[in-house]
Amino acid sequence: MFHRKIAVFTVAAVCICVFFAAGPLPAQSRGLKAISAKDLKVHMDLLASPVFEGRPSPSTAVEIASLYLAQQAAKRGLKPILPDGAYLQPIPVEVTALSPAKSRLRVLSPGGEQVLYFPQSFAPTSIRMTVDGAFSGGIVFVGAARDADEKSLEKVDVRGKMAVAVGLTLPEAARPAAGTPPPFSLTRYLREKGAAGLITIITPEREKNLSENRLNFDIAERLAFPSVDMSGRGSSAAAPAGAAGAPTIPFIQLDVRHDAGAAILGIMPAEMEARIDAAAKGGRLAPGPVEGRSLEASLYFDTRETVTSNIVGVIEGSDPKLKREYVTITGHQDHLSMREGSVYPGADDNASGAVAMLEIIEALMIERPKRSVIFVWSTAEERGLVGAYYFVQHCPVPVEKISANLNLDMLSRNDPNMVYFVGSNCLSTEFDQILRAAMKRSVGLRIDDLYQNPAHADRFFFRSDQFPHIQYGIPGVWIFSGTTPDYHTSRDTVERMDFAKFEKLTKFAYVACLDIGNRPEMMKLDVRPDVTARGAHNMKVNWRAR
Numbered sequence: 001m002f003h004r005k006i007a008v009f010t011v012a013a014v015c016i017c018v019f020f021a022a023g024p025l026p027a028q029s030r031g032l033k034a035i036s037a038k039d040l041k042v043h044m045d046l047l048a049s050p051v052f053e054g055r056p057s058p059s060t061a062v063e064i065a066s067l068y069l070a071q072q073a074a075k076r077g078l079k080p081i082l083p084d085g086a087y088l089q090p091i092p093v094e095v096t097a098l099s100p101a102k103s104r105l106r107v108l109s110p111g112g113e114q115v116l117y118f119p120q121s122f123a124p125t126s127i128r129m130t131v132d133g134a135f136s137g138g139i140v141f142v143g144a145a146r147d148a149d150e151k152s153l154e155k156v157d158v159r160g161k162m163a164v165a166v167g168l169t170l171p172e173a174a175r176p177a178a179g180t181p182p183p184f185s186l187t188r189y190l191r192e193k194g195a196a197g198l199i200t201i202i203t204p205e206r207e208k209n210l211s212e213n214r215l216n217f218d219i220a221e222r223l224a225f226p227s228v229d230m231s232g233r234g235s236s237a238a239a240p241a242g243a244a245g246a247p248t249i250p251f252i253q254l255d256v257r258h259d260a261g262a263a264i265l266g267i268m269p270a271e272m273e274a275r276i277d278a279a280a281k282g283g284r285l286a287p288g289p290v291e292g293r294s295l296e297a298s299l300y301f302d303t304r305e306t307v308t309s310n311i312v313g314v315i316e317g318s319d320p321k322l323k324r325e326y327v328t329i330t331g332h333q334d335h336l337s338m339r340e341g342s343v344y345p346g347a348d349d350n351a352s353g354a355v356a357m358l359e360i361i362e363a364l365m366i367e368r369p370k371r372s373v374i375f376v377w378s379t380a381e382e383r384g385l386v387g388a389y390y391f392v393q394h395c396p397v398p399v400e401k402i403s404a405n406l407n408l409d410m411l412s413r414n415d416p417n418m419v420y421f422v423g424s425n426c427l428s429t430e431f432d433q434i435l436r437a438a439m440k441r442s443v444g445l446r447i448d449d450l451y452q453n454p455a456h457a458d459r460f461f462f463r464s465d466q467f468p469h470i471q472y473g474i475p476g477v478w479i480f481s482g483t484t485p486d487y488h489t490s491r492d493t494v495e496r497m498d499f500a501k502f503e504k505l506t507k508f509a510y511v512a513c514l515d516i517g518n519r520p521e522m523m524k525l526d527v528r529p530d531v532t533a534r535g536a537h538n539m540k541v542n543w544r545a546r
């Protein structure tokens with residue numbers, strides 16, 4: 001009776017899967033039917049909605065997202081594994097931003113002084129590049145940044161002065177191809193000639209957006225994570241000012257609104273607009289000193305301490321012995337902060353992975369593997385894989401007992417029949433083979449290995465939460481559908497997601513988790529002679545040199 005019942009159930013499951021997925025989906029697991037595009041969409045509509053303002057980390061918005069995910073996961077049966085029965089794993093973070101209370105620009109002229117405020121009138125061009133401190137001195141106009149070159153500036157003395165340029169958006173055709181450096185760097189030129197800094201009067205498009213929407217500049221934040229070791233990530237983006245042979249003297253870089261630009265140059269706002277208009281239409285603005293005026297800049301940063309949290313929980317394995325070994329499933333919950341009024345909803349990146357994990361829990365509650373499965377919704381992935389590093393470095397279980405990691409990040413775009421595997425073959429042949437077999441047996445997508453190579457120009461190998469696992473000698477794969485022109489823009493929305501592909505990749509991850517979790521042994525480390533046992537000692541392996 002019992003057997004017969006199961007047989008009927010299995011046949012029904014096959015029919016349902018074939019009907020909805022329109023692909024080869026043998027019902028090898030009863031849990032598969034719990035994963036549906038319809039359910040995925042419900043959570044996507046919430047997490048990728050503009051009310052979450054892109055779930056930047058740290059923020060109140062991402063904390064609310066965390067509470068939602070933790071609650072949904074607990075409701076589905078995910079159990080706590082952190083000390084004190086918590087689901088949230090807080091990570092200390094130091095947030096540094098320019099202080100609105102203390103930072104000023106003062107324009108001094110025979111007529112008196114005019115004070116400009118942050119973030120109403122000016123802001124750092126890049127939070128990374130701006131230094132703490134004060135400047136006082138003369139002003140020199142260098143024309144439109146677009147037109148500047150050695151020749152246009154040869155008669156202009158910029159030494160010790162604050163240079164002011166007009167920012168203009170280059171026409172598409174005139175932009176250098178992605179990855180190629182611009183032929184002339186105004187910033188580098190000014191640094192070399194001993195200027196004190198560069199103030200850029202923002203582009204007409206940016207000015208229009210700020211003024212029409214009554215916005216100030218954003219208060220950009222620089223983050224530090226004192227309890228996280230992110231060495232070896234090989235980030236080029238994090239290179240501080242002064243690195244790589246650049247001069248180490250302070251160089252101030254600010255953006256200003258159009259009326260602030262007029263005040264600095266000592267012209268009327270209407271005259272400022274007329275000059276910018278003329279330049280936008282191709283006219284040249286003559287560089288030269290701004291006589292009789294000087295500038296005092298006081299730029300001071302404030303640092304506050306806060307936390308941002310991973311969500312961590314476990315589904316206990318079905319085998320009394322193997323349940324003390326683990327598979328981790330990761331997916332980052334954070335995305336990017338709003339920029340000048342635009343929300344970056346991060347639907348594919350990575351509400352998709354975070355939501356897939358809820359569905360995988362449901363499936364695992366129906367059929368679970370012998371090993372336990374730890375779920376980690378990491379935080380601050382977009383800030384350098386911070387949450388995933390923190391997890392392996394403050395792991396609630398011995399890292400030696402983690403068999404493998406499945407990382408879900410961006411599951412719903414591009415070719416509906418293709419997926420990228422990133423990292424699957426770098427530590428364990430067995431891991432790579434199991435994943436390929438699971439793909440074939442489950443949803444049958446074509447596996448593209450383009451990004452497996454750490455030396456690939458896009459460096460995806462280093463760019464998601466599987467990498468901290470790999471640095472700990474734990475075989476990990478990033479299941480990835482690739483980037484699109486919408487990547488890291490306001491167009492990464494639920495409407496643009498392919499839910500059929502999303503459902504398939506979620507099902508694949510579930511099947512792969514079962515296969516790895518049910519193996520008699522943990523995934524064998526057989527690829528690199530220098531990585532033979534899991535643990536922190538592997539952090540010294542240089543993955544860039546290969």
Ligand SMILES: [Zn+2]
Pocket residue numbers: 332349350381409410464
């Ligand atoms: Zn991502």
